[in-house]
Amino acid sequence: MEVVYRCSRCGFIAEASTWLWRCPRCGGPLDVNIKGLKLTLSERRDMWKFSSVIPAKPLASLGEGFTPxxxxxxxxxxxxxxxxxxxxxxxxKDRGSAVAVSKAVELGAKLVIEDSSGNAGISVAAYAAATGIRARIYVPRDAPEGKKSLIRSLGAELIEAPSRAEAGRMAIESLRDGEAYLGHTWNPWxxxxxxxxxxxxxxxxxxxxxxxxxxxxxxxxxxxxxxxxxxxxxxxxxxxxxxxxxxxxxxxxxxxxxxxxxxxxxxxxxxxxxxxxxxxxxxxxxxxxxxxxxxxxxxxxxxxxxxxxxxxxxxxxxxxxxxxxxxxxxxxxxxxxxxxxxxxxxxxxxxxxxxxxxxxxx
Amino acid sequence: MEVVYRCSRCGFIAEASTWLWRCPRCGGPLDVNIKGLKLTLSERRDMWKFSSVIPAKPLASLGEGFTPxxxxxxxxxxxxxxxxxxxxxxxxKDRGSAVAVSKAVELGAKLVIEDSSGNAGISVAAYAAATGIRARIYVPRDAPEGKKSLIRSLGAELIEAPSRAEAGRMAIESLRDGEAYLGHTWNPWxxxxxxxxxxxxxxxxxxxxxxxxxxxxxxxxxxxxxxxxxxxxxxxxxxxxxxxxxxxxxxxxxxxxxxxxxxxxxxxxxxxxxxxxxxxxxxxxxxxxxxxxxxxxxxxxxxxxxxxxxxxxxxxxxxxxxxxxxxxxxxxxxxxxxxxxxxxxxxxxxxxxxxxxxxxxx
The missing domain is CATH 3.40.50.1100 (Rossmann fold)
Structure with missing residues (x-):
């Protein structure tokens, strides 16, 4: 499977061998393009039944996909x-997190950063826990209390922001070397x-x-x-x-x-x-x-x-x-x-x- | 499929064509016995894949079974x-409720009664809602508040009892004609x-x-x-x-x-x-x-x-x-x-x- 990043805005193309969350040239959202796509069904009974078309290896499974x-x-x-x-x-969100977190780990990340109104934060925290890497999750202060508690119980660091938009800005500004911004609203994986x-x-x-x-x-x-x-x-x-x-x-x-x-x-x-x-x-x-x-x-x-x-x-x-x-x-x-x-x-x-x-x- | 009730204590046997929740002779727990059991797999992807060995028709499905x-x-x-x-x-509990509630409806019940520490009550309330019959659920007063709220949101009548044991006694005493005591701790279905x-x-x-x-x-x-x-x-x-x-x-x-x-x-x-x-x-x-x-x-x-x-x-x-x-x-x-x-x-x-x-x- 040959996989490249492709910018949906400016046409930038790069090998998908490092972690990118947006186009390094124009700042637009990236896509992941697969060449020579071929579907063969695996024996699995979760979403990895379709692993032949998923450009990541499942590093952990919590039973995602094949919902009724x-x-x-x-x-x-x-x-x-x-x-x-x-x-x-x-x-x-678990479908996306399972792939994106696995890919982040595969590409060397030790910590993933997410911003979320709640559900994506829970999902990323769980898959980070399952794959054994750390997670830092930014949520708006008025997200449901239960969702915030759960993110902490899953072992992630939770940071509250004044609003949903502010959570996104804070997440991106906090990024340091070796940390992967998972941000599902941007993430091509x-x-x-x-x-x-x-x-x-x-x-x-x-x-x-x-x-x-x-x-x-x-x-x-x-x-x-x-x-x-x-x-x-x-x-x-x-x-x-x-x-x-x-x-x-x-x-x-x-x-x-x-x-x-x-x-x-x-x-x-x-x-x-x-x-x-x-x-x-x-x-x-x-x-x-x-x-x-x-x-x-x-x-x-x-x-x-x-x-x-x-x-x-x-x-x-x-x-x-x-x-x-x-x-x-x-x-x-x-x-x-x-x-x-x-x-x-x-x-x-x-x-x-x-x-x-x-x-x-x- | 030939199905009979059989008392595990005194050996009482009866056709399984009416709703019984315990042995009418000795008060012991009943079993459901199937003669001529034969397994053929259906096309379904939930637990009804095994419907050839389940002595009830699924009157509603919420996606039960085939968990990861x-x-x-x-x-x-x-x-x-x-x-x-x-x-x-x-x-x-959904596996049991799906069968027992379907059977109760099949045998003419308009209302099912359950006593539970919480989860079975939620499950029976949901399957009663799905099949369109009423449910009355007895729970101990100190069951988690969220579980009690959910039972009410599913449209069931919730009655709080001083303890788990008392919930069971109150449920059984409340039984009137035409009501089916589902009581999962007794129920053979x-x-x-x-x-x-x-x-x-x-x-x-x-x-x-x-x-x-x-x-x-x-x-x-x-x-x-x-x-x-x-x-x-x-x-x-x-x-x-x-x-x-x-x-x-x-x-x-x-x-x-x-x-x-x-x-x-x-x-x-x-x-x-x-x-x-x-x-x-x-x-x-x-x-x-x-x-x-x-x-x-x-x-x-x-x-x-x-x-x-x-x-x-x-x-x-x-x-x-x-x-x-x-x-x-x-x-x-x-x-x-x-x-x-x-x-x-x-x-x-x-x-x-x-x-x-x-x-x-x-």
Missing amino acids: LVRPGFLRGNTYMKLEYLNPTGSF FLQGTKTMAYELLDQLGHVPDAVVLPVSAGTLLLGLWIGFNELRSIGLVSRVPRLYAVQPQGFASLYEKIHGSTAGEPTRIADALRVSNPPRLGQMVDAIIGSGGDALVMTDNEILDSWKTLLRKGFIIEPSSAIALSGYLRLLNGNYLSNDREAVIVLTGNGLKYIDTMGRI | LVRPGFLRGNTYMKLEYLNPTGSF FLQGTKTMAYELLDQLGHVPDAVVLPVSAGTLLLGLWIGFNELRSIGLVSRVPRLYAVQPQGFASLYEKIHGSTAGEPTRIADALRVSNPPRLGQMVDAIIGSGGDALVMTDNEILDSWKTLLRKGFIIEPSSAIALSGYLRLLNGNYLSNDREAVIVLTGNGLKYIDTMGRI
Whole structure:
């Protein structure tokens, strides 16, 4: 497997043999490009079943990937839910962390640095623990207390920042020699992990669905799916890429606004996992939405809360930010943007067990 | 598939066409016996892959079973961990609830009643929600607040009792016509769900391990494994049953005491999920331990806490009660009860995300 970094903005190319987190020439986000991609399935039953297309060796496994795909009775018969919240640390982020942390260790890092609204920090802390390297995680002060405690319990150093944006700035400024900035919103290896969900959907369904509806903040899952489905098309295993529908909360809808113009309304108070204001890969995210024939949508907190309650009352223990995908799906269906005969997958991204101390208050 | 109830104490036999939770003749625990057991694997990727040996139809699926089996680098090469905490509601209980709740609905129940220290209550509440019937759950007042909140959020009625034992008594006394007492510590269908872990271990490993080390309170997992491995032997798919090692906390070690005599020491304050004092199936539990050539062990809270920290610092987010299995494994290894060339599976039963609000205090 021949692997190179490629800058999505200026076209810079370099061998992927050292750790880079952005383009050394223009500062833009880097991609990881694989030449001679070939899919052979391994015997493993986690996401490393697809290791032939993952440009990293798994240095530790916590059981990531191969999450259940269920067809719930309360939705149309051709609608599936992908239960990504059943990943090892409770979010889809584990796909990305497993690859990015393994790669950082492979390239010599002794410490990884991450900034996160919570879930990515937990995930990176866990995979750093599993591979035996140190982690320093920057989170906004108002991240859920439980998520902060968990990051510390996993052995990582936790640093609180005044805001989500400030957490990112502080993380990058803190970088010293020998430390790897993992920053999942920038990291090109992270997307090589999240792309496995596209392979997995094909493996589980036997085909690709017509549409995938998912929560989006910095776009790490959106771009992973876009990369994965396009790889599958380039290999010749599928003939088309599903429409990708990105669902965002009010106040943190930069993708929606880039496509449709600015929005008004109170910023979300409950979708805390989706609070990213200036995603570095915004341009690529727009390309994925337009290129797939999908769209971006914005939801109010009331809509998110309704979906959260609906899913809990059906036994699906997810976090509020994840419920936004069901809200988006219902909006698409009611507005006839998704016709009844189209097969859809709703991705539920984060585990509600992280919120049981606050559930009593809803 | 021909299915009958059979009383393990007096030999009473009845067709399994109505809901019974204990022997109507002597009050002993009932078993479910299957005649003409035959294993054919279905296409499903959850525990219903083994539906040919499960005497119930899945009326709802939340993605139960097929949890990861990992071989962590910090243990001997032939030691696996079975990550049962990645089940839909965060514990192995989902295997039992999926079968028992489905069966209750099939047999006409409109409401199920459960008593639990927390995890089984969450699980039954979720599967009742998924199948669309009501649930009433009795828990001890001092169960973790988060677990109680979650049971309510899943739409179940929660009733607090002065103690775990009192929760059981109140549940049984409350029973009215048309209501099904699910009580997992008694329920014979529940064991038909937990037994799938034996089938799954064979499926994942290609053989059965030499030993399985697991936390034990009311024995629902222990007995499920015992039933499952014996079925596999009766079908002729394996030639022996693994040694089953039951690990219990101080103060709630009735199985250990039945085999080895009474113990002293402060009752556990951290293994809250294992607090069952008089398990109705104690006699069967002893038979499973003796019959498999295994043993029962008792751990102190300090040992449990050490194992909990060890596992968290390796990235495994489990609840304290689950960590006891690692403590037991280490005791067996250090005491030369488990020789180095023996393959062992440590079962991690419950998800630590339910405890993140308390983690800051350890």
